[in-house]
Amino acid sequence: MFAIFFANTLNKEKKAVYLYPLKEGDVLFYGIFYGYKRIKGNRFFTDYASVCRFSKKNFKTFNKAYYIEFRFKTGSVFMYVHTISYFVDGRNIRSIRKLYKKILKLEQEVFKFYSKDLQPEGIITKWVAKIKQKREERLDQIGNLINPPPHLSVRSRFRKF
Secondary structure, eight states: OEEEEEEOTTTOOEEEEEEOOOOTTOOOEEEEEEEEEEOTTOGGGHHHHHHHHHTTTTSOOOSEEEEEEEEESSOEEEEEOGGGHHHHHTOOOHHHHHHHHHHHHHHHHHHHHTTOOOOTTOHHHHHHHHHHHHHHHHHHHHHHHHSOOGGGSHHHHHHHO
């Protein structure tokens, strides 16, 4: 059995997730995946959103709930960790670097537990880079809508006729 423990720093509440070994010969563990779900309007996150509204003085209201997913053939185990959003924001705080190292170690231990190969840079590194690239592309699209390139402006279209 593999246990993962998390502690909430606001109320010192502790949570645990248990992963169990697989039967011999079964290839059921697909890997670790990262992602997010939108909170607004989602009934599953009503309590999470109310906690964010209650403690607005401490941190911003989150629009997305970030998760770590352990994917198996028969289903998935989700762990919602809201501090993953700080990786995407690009904050370079000591506690965030510490969490990053712990998540990398978690990936290594889980892959070792299920005897799978893991790339040395880890999965979270690739995921954060992909999310940052998508964000930059979205900002470029917004910038092009506000200030379109000269070849796409309205005036240049009329000159062609």
